[in-house]
Amino acid sequence: VPTEFYNNVINVIRKIPKGKVATYSQIASYAGSDKGARGVSWILHSSSGKYKLPWHRVIGEPGKISLKPGKGLERQRSLLRKEGVEVDFYGKVNLHTFRWKPKSLKSLKRP
């Protein structure tokens, strides 16, 4: 049974616009749990497929893709580049430029 946090995370991730990225902790915060970054990680790992989530737009707090080479880094990197996000060889993204900054946090948790 999905928890409220779980549903919130799903809804928030769906709102990340194309060409922007958000961090795990940012998503967790919007979803109502400031320290739920690991929870976000688990949700992506377990159910990004069935909800058709833009999972590739979620990266680590230092502005770097968390996946390792040979374990998905290349795939996430190419998905981001395809929509205009600049990613270097190691998966580094300039958050100053590409971080998603929603105007209002009011309705983020709603579908």
Place this chain on the structure above:
DNA sequence: AACCTGACTTCGG
């Protein structure tokens, strides 16, 4: 309940 494992983050040395 105890312990482990992650697509995590923060802090100290």
Place this chain on the structure above:
DNA sequence: TCCGAAGCCAGGT
């Protein structure tokens, strides 16, 4: 700047 430890959340054994 670069680890390691510790804290964190959720699920699986």
